[in-house]
Amino acid sequence: MTESDDVWKVNRERDGQAKPFESNLPQAGPVGKIFAPVAGFGVTMRNFFKPTVTEQYPEKKVAPMPRYHGRHQLNRYADGLEKCIGCELCAWACPADAIYVEADSNTPDEQYSPGERYGRVYQINYLRCIFCGLCIEACPTRALTMTNEYELAGPTREGLIYEKQDLLAPMGEAMLAAPHPMVPGTVDDDYYRGDVLKVVEEQTEWVRENRPEDPTLPENRGMREENPEHRRGEHSDASANVARHQTAMQGVKGGLGSGM
Amino acid sequence: MTATPEKAAAVETVSLTIDGTEVTVPKGTLIIRAAEEVGIDIPRFCDHPALKPAGACRQCLVDVAAPDREGNVRPFPKPQASCTMTVMEGMVVNTQHTSEAADKAQKGVMELLLINHPLDCPICDKGGECPLQNQAMSNGRTESRFIDVKRVFEKPLALSSEILLDRERCVLCQRCTRFSKEIAGDAFIDLQNRGAMQQIGTFNEDVLNFDGYEPIGVAAEDESGKAFSSYYSGNTVQICPVGALTSAAYRFRSRPFDLVSSPSISEHDSSGSAIRVDHRRGKILRRLADQDMVVNEDWITDKDRFAFAWQNLADRITRPLVRGEDGELHEASWPDALAAAAAGLKAATTGDEALGAAVLPGARVTLEDAYAYSKFARLALGTNDIDARTRIASDEEQAFLGATVAGTGLGVTFAELEKAPAVLLAGFEPEDEGGVVFLRLRKSLGRQQVFTIAPFLTRGAEKLSATLIPTAPGGEGKALAAVKGSTDASEALKAEGAVIVVGERLAGSPGALTQALALAKRTGAKLAWIPRRAGERAALEAGALPGLLPGGRSVTSASAVQTVADAWGGSVPSSPGRDAAAIVADAAAGKVGALVVGGVTPSDVTGPFAEALERTPFVLSLEVRRGEVAEYADVVLPVAPPSEKAGTFVNWEGRLRGFATAIPTDAMGDHRVLDLLARELGTDLRTGSVADVYAQIAALGTAAKGERPDAPKVDAAKVDAKAGASLVLASWHQLVDSGSLQEGEPYLAGTGRTAVARIAPATAAAAGITDGVVTVASAYGAIEVPVVVTDGMADGVVWVPTKSPGSWVAQELGVEPGALVTVKGGVA
Ligand code: SF4
Ligand code: SF4
Ligand code: SF4
Numbered sequence A: 001m002t003e004s005d006d007v008w009k010v011n012r013e014r015d016g017q018a019k020p021f022e023s024n025l026p027q028a029g030p031v032g033k034i035f036a037p038v039a040g041f042g043v044t045m046r047n048f049f050k051p052t053v054t055e056q057y058p059e060k061k062v063a064p065m066p067r068y069h070g071r072h073q074l075n076r077y078a079d080g081l082e083k084c085i086g087c088e089l090c091a092w093a094c095p096a097d098a099i100y101v102e103a104d105s106n107t108p109d110e111q112y113s114p115g116e117r118y119g120r121v122y123q124i125n126y127l128r129c130i131f132c133g134l135c136i137e138a139c140p141t142r143a144l145t146m147t148n149e150y151e152l153a154g155p156t157r158e159g160l161i162y163e164k165q166d167l168l169a170p171m172g173e174a175m176l177a178a179p180h181p182m183v184p185g186t187v188d189d190d191y192y193r194g195d196v197l198k199v200v201e202e203q204t205e206w207v208r209e210n211r212p213e214d215p216t217l218p219e220n221r222g223m224r225e226e227n228p229e230h231r232r233g234e235h236s237d238a239s240a241n242v243a244r245h246q247t248a249m250q251g252v253k254g255g256l257g258s259g260m
Numbered sequence B: 001m002t003a004t005p006e007k008a009a010a011v012e013t014v015s016l017t018i019d020g021t022e023v024t025v026p027k028g029t030l031i032i033r034a035a036e037e038v039g040i041d042i043p044r045f046c047d048h049p050a051l052k053p054a055g056a057c058r059q060c061l062v063d064v065a066a067p068d069r070e071g072n073v074r075p076f077p078k079p080q081a082s083c084t085m086t087v088m089e090g091m092v093v094n095t096q097h098t099s100e101a102a103d104k105a106q107k108g109v110m111e112l113l114l115i116n117h118p119l120d121c122p123i124c125d126k127g128g129e130c131p132l133q134n135q136a137m138s139n140g141r142t143e144s145r146f147i148d149v150k151r152v153f154e155k156p157l158a159l160s161s162e163i164l165l166d167r168e169r170c171v172l173c174q175r176c177t178r179f180s181k182e183i184a185g186d187a188f189i190d191l192q193n194r195g196a197m198q199q200i201g202t203f204n205e206d207v208l209n210f211d212g213y214e215p216i217g218v219a220a221e222d223e224s225g226k227a228f229s230s231y232y233s234g235n236t237v238q239i240c241p242v243g244a245l246t247s248a249a250y251r252f253r254s255r256p257f258d259l260v261s262s263p264s265i266s267e268h269d270s271s272g273s274a275i276r277v278d279h280r281r282g283k284i285l286r287r288l289a290d291q292d293m294v295v296n297e298d299w300i301t302d303k304d305r306f307a308f309a310w311q312n313l314a315d316r317i318t319r320p321l322v323r324g325e326d327g328e329l330h331e332a333s334w335p336d337a338l339a340a341a342a343a344g345l346k347a348a349t350t351g352d353e354a355l356g357a358a359v360l361p362g363a364r365v366t367l368e369d370a371y372a373y374s375k376f377a378r379l380a381l382g383t384n385d386i387d388a389r390t391r392i393a394s395d396e397e398q399a400f401l402g403a404t405v406a407g408t409g410l411g412v413t414f415a416e417l418e419k420a421p422a423v424l425l426a427g428f429e430p431e432d433e434g435g436v437v438f439l440r441l442r443k444s445l446g447r448q449q450v451f452t453i454a455p456f457l458t459r460g461a462e463k464l465s466a467t468l469i470p471t472a473p474g475g476e477g478k479a480l481a482a483v484k485g486s487t488d489a490s491e492a493l494k495a496e497g498a499v500i501v502v503g504e505r506l507a508g509s510p511g512a513l514t515q516a517l518a519l520a521k522r523t524g525a526k527l528a529w530i531p532r533r534a535g536e537r538a539a540l541e542a543g544a545l546p547g548l549l550p551g552g553r554s555v556t557s558a559s560a561v562q563t564v565a566d567a568w569g570g571s572v573p574s575s576p577g578r579d580a581a582a583i584v585a586d587a588a589a590g591k592v593g594a595l596v597v598g599g600v601t602p603s604d605v606t607g608p609f610a611e612a613l614e615r616t617p618f619v620l621s622l623e624v625r626r627g628e629v630a631e632y633a634d635v636v637l638p639v640a641p642p643s644e645k646a647g648t649f650v651n652w653e654g655r656l657r658g659f660a661t662a663i664p665t666d667a668m669g670d671h672r673v674l675d676l677l678a679r680e681l682g683t684d685l686r687t688g689s690v691a692d693v694y695a696q697i698a699a700l701g702t703a704a705k706g707e708r709p710d711a712p713k714v715d716a717a718k719v720d721a722k723a724g725a726s727l728v729l730a731s732w733h734q735l736v737d738s739g740s741l742q743e744g745e746p747y748l749a750g751t752g753r754t755a756v757a758r759i760a761p762a763t764a765a766a767a768g769i770t771d772g773v774v775t776v777a778s779a780y781g782a783i784e785v786p787v788v789v790t791d792g793m794a795d796g797v798v799w800v801p802t803k804s805p806g807s808w809v810a811q812e813l814g815v816e817p818g819a820l821v822t823v824k825g826g827v828a
């Protein structure tokens, strides 16, 4: 006899000695015994008369709580310059390794953010993100915040890697799309302190000279709505990959009938 | 080099207590080093083991008590800088770990250092690997009491096109200025101003008076300033303990946590400096100096550091190319390309009419690659027509190398060079052609006599306080012969440990190497051959020369040929092959059936190379990038750049400098490609892996007695260099120039020195040259460069850089140094 057989034998003997099960709940009376088979429906019936909590998603979208951690957004200053300086602190903070950033130097011809440095490549992989929000805590310029947008599903892996133009905040009414020079006479610190409150004429003039077609110029504003490609981001130079990604995403959303 | 046990015992030691731990160290050790011995970390900024103590930052303050004359241990009244104070018997040191005073002092210093610091870590390149960041966390206060406005400077200030200075971040530790002065000897920057406005900046050029040495790129000027021009300036970026010095190439490129670091060996010169390759997603972002105390110590040249973009330029090839019916190159599969290459080579080597094939591997090869080329030429192509020396070369040089360098193992070392009481340089410019060799020589400044046989005293030689023996190219043989009797150089070289350094350029000077050997014998000095390119020594060891087989064996020695043939299991041709110049000349005359070309850049080759490629019926190119050779090639096989393969460079000392693959890709090294190709030709080279090649080289060993070529015996030539219509051309490569391995790096190129023609005052006067642009012309072409009349230069000589922007000697003049040229113009 092996050791394990021994154990079985002991167990069997012990089971034989055990007393039969006895519930210590109070025993139902005779009426109770009669209704016992349908007693479970009591809960159901009680709920017939309570308010409904079911959400008709996706037919009807409900706004989540204001501080819900949804899709990220890369913010802009009041004059349209990007807040992101490409410091990678968000990527560093991310416990899920979901963020990838490559920075570059701003040049007089291409000034994307105040100061010397901007984020040239910015990707968040929503297959990895766990929406913990550590990245937005790390961001020194408040460039990265989270929106309430929660529809983050898609048919392809590439599609769920959001690029910078997907994450950039939409242009506000009076903003002017980057790149363009900083407000004359200011330094990056003025932006960080929140002292830059609007686009100035010199900036508009610069964009007019360098990109007369820019849809954020006051004279071109009316035409903006016509281009559906600009719904999520404001960059017209979307790469092939992004175009593919956006079509894929729109396909999904169209199918679900959500309509962003 | 190594201290013998008796000597070690003789070292006087001192015992002291640090944080309650007893420690015994050699006398003269700094407190901070003694603390390191017992694993106690003292924060520091200015202290660097390779630089002299400065005590500039005051971050390393510790409490010290030392015995007075009566032997009572008495504390110093104030905390002391541990990086400048040496240990003393019975000293009691309390660091920030055990002394509240030291801790308070350190925190106070840190608070002061941060007063004017911009705290812009998020946009600073050093962020994440910054001693200031780290030590502010470990030894600083969490709050600053400073509430006023910080001092601001314009940022960044371009010291050169590559080195950028952000003065706001500087903690004035002076590591950069000390490096520049002590190590590189390029005192281009120094402390300026006082008090809160104290800053690092460049000198006024008028003060320093560097004639003709202005860098090409523009640099911003500070209050008094001028640009920062040094071949070693990148080291200051690496040692700056904050992000004050950054390089334009790496600016804002990444964060340390993005990077994968792989140790490697630099492919740029024959020193084989240890480097660290930092890459992200398969792309190299920067290279740093790795510490290797026997070779490059802590430093590398700017070329080693910044020139890496060439490997991944847009013209990089990753798939084989085969010339189709339409005369264009088309991408092909490996099997098709190998079959096409094999067919072409077979046609050239078999049949009665066959003209035969020749191999030009180039001198950027690793030992494995060189060995594969060597074996491929002999076994698969049945020829000795292989020569890696696509530069100035001679039979005398080959005999010299075979007799005294190849297969001799470790010869003169960096350490011996440093220790040498006297060094004679011939045909070798340590700064331009040696890189870190220069730094080693400079380390011995004041303890070492340097003589240089050169046309003029270069700034590099000047920094070594070298004595010039003015010599026109071609006259080095006579100049070496004249080092005898009671001349200073001769007396100095007789000292124990003296070294004669000969460069590859001596090959162009008949009799010079013969005389160098004679001089070494006469004086007892050791002889070192320091070529310029990384693969020269490996090519020599592997027998990628027309008259040499692996291990220094001569092809004319029957027993040597037999040994190699037996080891290789095939027949090895026993008549010496043609050298590179002869191969090119014959190919241009249509007398070569096929050319196998490795890493050779046509514009570097003197002679009708383009014609040679054009007229040769079949050209096979093994290249990393689609270069000029590909235009003529029938088949192009892509090979891996150094970062994507493993291998071994052999540096000039004869030291094996093995490196592993930094970035794994499916690119193959030359040795593997040749192995596949040989199989297609029906020969098994067994060079598929580094281990295979190693095993074979080890089994082959080196030449037995009598198998080496005889030492050269060539009469020293006499050059007739005198002021007149034709002058002797002198030329060498400047370290930073238009070399093909420096392409794609404009910031580095901007730090290169401008091309100028140099000429002696008397020669200039005779030709009526004063200033302005001169035309240096040969029978084939001309180059136009500004002239600099150089004092002390040999008469009858004109010097131009070999391949600097505007001065491509091989391509434009079509002659080698030593040839006669005319110089015109230059009248301001
Ligand atoms: S929310 Fe969390 S997981 Fe998602 S990107 Fe930010 S840090 Fe990473
Ligand atoms: S989003 Fe914020 S934290 Fe991330 S790179 Fe940009 S500035 Fe830095
Ligand atoms: S630039 Fe860097 S290395 Fe030079 S003094 Fe300033 S902190 Fe020190």
Ligand code: FES
Pocket (backbone or CB within 6 Å): B043, B044, B045, B046, B047, B054, B055, B056, B057, B058, B059, B060, B061, B081, B082, B083, B084
């Ligand atoms: S490290 Fe000692 S004073 Fe700077």
